[in-house]
Amino acid sequence: MLEAHSLNKWFDRIHAVKDVSFRVEQGEVLGFLGPNGAGKSTTMRMLTGFLTPSSGTARICGHDILAAPIEARKRIGYLPENAPVYDDMTVLGFLRFIAEARGLSGVAGTTHLRKAVELSHLDGVLNQPIDTLSKGFRQRVCLAQAILHDPPVLILDEPTDGLDPNQKHVVRTMIQSMAATKAIILSTHILEEVEAVCTRVLIIANGSLVANGTPASLKQQSEWAGAVDMTFPENTGDLTALFKGLASCKRVEKQTQRYLLFPHAPGRLPQETTALLSAHHLSPLAFSVTEGRLDEVFRTLTTPAGKTSKTP
């Protein structure tokens, strides 16, 4: 539904987006991750036609954003960063304007408007001027604006930024409920959000894509994926050397009586460890296999220092 082909953006001498290509299909929720200034918003602005790519292009449902910008934009719902809205209008007035701009008038307009209002939980504030709303409500007004015409492609720049935990939950549920029929791209700094709603993750650093995969597959890249975490009783001797002898074990970390065994690759380490423990009649107080950690993968991929830094 959405294909980006080698998008590049230069601001004077800053190369903000470097050769970014990806695809998003219907039913996918693509999480766009990256540190501040990585180029997430710039990429979204190119897709939505607010900025012209320095080179490269994209297709929205088959319509080229450069050759057929209007056709492409008709199929996009866009929530810009910081949720800009016309402050002096009422919520209803603003959404009516958007409906009209989307070519939805009369009955069709009213139906779409009602649906968007319901999904964004705005019933209570329809006649309130937008500048009297709290930040979370403004965000939802802008979200309502984005979904009003029921677009096949949704582009959301930090949709849950500034929302309270309940509202974050509401917005995530809303995204999930729409996911089946749309292709959705959202940027975020909240990694739990990615695990909660995204079917795929793109990580961008300094303008370049550094990762593209499912949250699970990315977590597998983590040093923590399939690591073994054990705690032994006080009187147990030093077992570091013993664990280091395991074929799958890359590294052992010891904190008093707690041992962390990191594998070369997630897989056989837990079985090997249990076999070793029973062979030596050792019984740990606690034994667990850890999952991969997205934050660690993120840090590793997006910081030059991250590649060598130790886990926390």
Next chain:
Amino acid sequence: MDTAACPVKTVFKRELRSYFDSPIAYVFLVVFLMLTGFLTFSVSRLYEKGSADPWPFFFWHPWVYLIFVPAVSMRLWAEERRTGTLELLLTLPFTLTQAIIGKFLAAWAFLGIALGLTLTVPLSMVLLGGHPDAGVLLSGYLGSFGLAGALLAIGTWTSTLSRNQVVSFVLAVMLSVFLLLAGWPPITDLLARVAPPLAVRIISAFSFMPHYDSCLRGVLDLRDFAYFASVIVFMLTATHIVLENRKSA
């Protein structure tokens, strides 16, 4: 999933409504009306002459516009940029040209409303026993509206140059002063003493005043309106270029 039946109309309606959603619009209208009235009646002493000559009334319009029009235009694009709504507006399914025209026409219509309110001035002339020439009134009003449009187009362009409304206001006033004064007889007379006649002719050809003056003489000359129209087209094209360049900058 159609585009708006008429994107220009959609933008126009929103923009014009936004003027009246804020109390400043009403303050503007009142100040405009009072200022024109004051200058016409008190400074030009129109009523004392018991005259039916609308010339003193129209004489003041360019000078009121000089402040009033930039005050209306300064927010047109600067405000959209400052609040970020520009990103919303320019990603809706219509072209940049449609957005520019819609916003411009809304501001022009607002000026038209202000101008319409000054009809009370010729009306009071009639009430005071005068018989103003209807032809001169008509051409005067059309000329005044055309002049307002040309000045507005200048302000539209300057409002794209900065996020700061004050900057856009000052730039618009400066450009407008130049284009108004360049052909004003006292100035052209003064210029004629120091500059060769050809230079004076060229400078005054760019001026608004000769075109406005000919409207005030009751001559409805298409060339004067073509001039205002070409200033508008030129400045709106410049607006388009600035906004388009910023997209690909």
